Amino acid sequence: MQMEIANQMQAEEALRDRERELSLLVDMVPSHLWRLTPEGEPTFFNRRMTDFLGLDVPDTDKPGMSRLDVLISTVLHPQDAVEFGETLRNSLATGVPFSLKYRLRRTDGLYRWMSSRAEPLRDHTGRIVQWYGLCHDIDDLVTAQEALHDRERELSLLVDMVPSNLWRLTPQGETTLVNKRMADFLGMDLDDTQQLAVVFDTIFHPDDAGEVEAVLGSCLRTGERFSMKYRLRRSDGVYRWMSGRAEPLRDEDGNIVQWFGLCHDIDDQMHAEDALRRAYDKLAQATQAASLAELSASIAHEVNQPLAAIVANSHACYRWLSATPPNVERAKITAERITRDANSAADVVSRVRALFRRTPHARSPEDVNRLTSEVCQLMVDEAAAKNVRIRTELAPDLPSVALDRVQIQQVLVNLIRNGVEAIEAADDSQHVLQILSCFDGPDAVRIEVRDDGTGFKDAERVFEPFFTTKPHGMGMGLAICRSIIESHGGRLWMANNEMRGATVAFKLPLAASETP
Structure with a gap:
């Protein structure tokens, strides 16, 4: 117990x-x-x-x-x-x-x-x-979650206030977010994420959809920055030009976790630039026509006077020689007058030829690469309007060349414009115009303009004045370009490429001479 x-x-x-x-x-x-x-x-x-x-x-x-x-x-x-x-x-x-x-x-x-x-x-x-x-x-x-939600709401408000269309993609290219401005532009529900993929398959202009898909797909694969111009369909069915950009967001290991993009509405700007180009082309044509008409009138006026005198003196000489007996002394005097009037006509022709010659101008050392880049930048919109991209490959460390800046710019503009027009005329072109610079021997630099267009059919005559294959051309462009280059002591030439297209090149000596 x-x-x-x-x-x-x-x-x-x-x-x-x-x-x-x-x-x-x-x-x-x-x-x-x-x-x-x-x-x-x-x-x-x-x-x-x-x-x-x-x-x-x-x-x-x-x-x-x-x-x-x-x-x-x-x-x-x-x-x-x-x-x-x-x-x-x-x-x-x-x-x-x-x-x-x-x-x-x-x-x-x-x-x-x-x-x-x-x-x-x-x-x-x-x-x-x-x-x-x-x-x-x-x-x-x-408290932390509420602060995060407040921050998200604030950022969402700021995103919706940005005067651009903002969007977000997965690394595979699936659209996961658009801001309110873009949703309103497309006429879609901001919260309907399932609608995003459907809408984004139909918003691009048919002429741009293939290129956008190709460029964006390449960026998604390589991680390169996306940048291009394209047209988007607004909710009312109207297509407007956009300038789009996208950057990848990466984690600590460098892996892309998502893409952020935005696009600005540049439709008004594109139309204004197009109207400006049309006005510029019309003005150039009108100026060309006016100059040609003025030149023709001047030539006709100047040449008609000695030609009329030659005809009159020829008749007089004939009469003096037909007289009985022939008046040889008077005929000799009249013949001398005919010679004088013929020389006057020749002088008129010489003055016309002088219009197309370049007298020496003050020249200064210039960076050829910088000058080329400036001209390419000037011409990029004109080329883009004809669906042509300008690609440059400029050799580094080229020395300065003494040249007339305006005249060499004129040459480059003419050659680039010719190349763009040649590419536009070709049906199966890659639509790329290449501009290259390099040394040409120890004492000269060379600039090349390569296109993959139609090439030259009459290569022997391209530098002849007034010879042209263009419906509205004057045939003076390449002739003037050669005259400018030769006045700098250089040389300009052309050749059809082995596969397709043509290359026009010129070289400038480092110690440029001045020839009238």
Whole structure:
């Protein structure tokens, strides 16, 4: 009997030690732990919870109120109290686990967000004997999330205010986001992400869709920056020109995680530039026609006078020689007049030829590459209007050349324009005009203009004045270019390429001579 009592006392002591150990462990848990009766009355708070609330279970005893109601009315945020009570009572009635986020008042009066869960403990018959719950302090997380959401809303507002169409792609090219401005332009729902892929397959102009797909696909594969001009269809069906750009966003390992792009509406600018080009072409044609008409009138006026005198003196000479007897002395005088008038006509022709000669101008050292780049930049829009891209390969470290800047610019403009027109006339051209610079021996530099157009059919005559294959050309362009280059002591030549197209090249000596 004494043995049984001793064993029982040892068992009870071991149980009390176990309870103290469990109680210590419960108080060490970095969360609020609590226990409820099946009816929802609190029976236990761990130390962390009592320290947070500033009260323990006995402190919730108030006449005429349940402990649960006291807790709800004193420690729950007023905006969360009703939902907490309804959700907890529903779990107590149905046995469904309790889960909710709410705000608890700390002992200093501040409310902090909690994430709470509770599970029922059942006996062998399935009857709920009590509820165990815990709640984690997530106030810092909620505050950070709210700050992040506020930042996202602010950034979203800023994105929608940007006066450009903004969009985002996956690394595979799938559209995942457009800003409000672009959604309004396309006439689509900003929140309908499934509509994005459908819309983006139909918004490009049929003439641009293939090139956009090819260029963008190449950028997605290589990671190179996307940049091009294309036409987008507005919600009313009107296509407008856009200048589009896109840059990849990479992670720490250099992998592309997404693409961000934007496009500016440049339709008005494109139409204005097109109108300006048309006006410039018309003005050039009118100026050319006026100059030619003035030249023709001047030539006719100047040549007619000596020709009329030659005709009159010829008749007079004939009469003097036909007289009986012939008046040889008078005929000799008239013949001398004919010679004088013929020389006057020759002088008129010489003056006309002088119109196409270049007199020496002041020359200064110039960077040939920079001059070439400036002309290419000047001509890029004119070339693009005819679907031609200008590609340059300029040798580095070329020395300066003494030249007339305006005249060499005139040569380059003429050669580039001829190349662009040749490419435009070819059906299967690659639409690329190449401009190259390099050394030509130790004392000269060479510039080449290569096209893949139709080539020269009459290569022997291309430098003849007034010879042209263009319907509205004067045939003076290449002749004037050769005259300018030769006046610099250089040489200009052309050759048809082996495969297709032609190359026009000229070289300039480093110590350029001046020839009239």
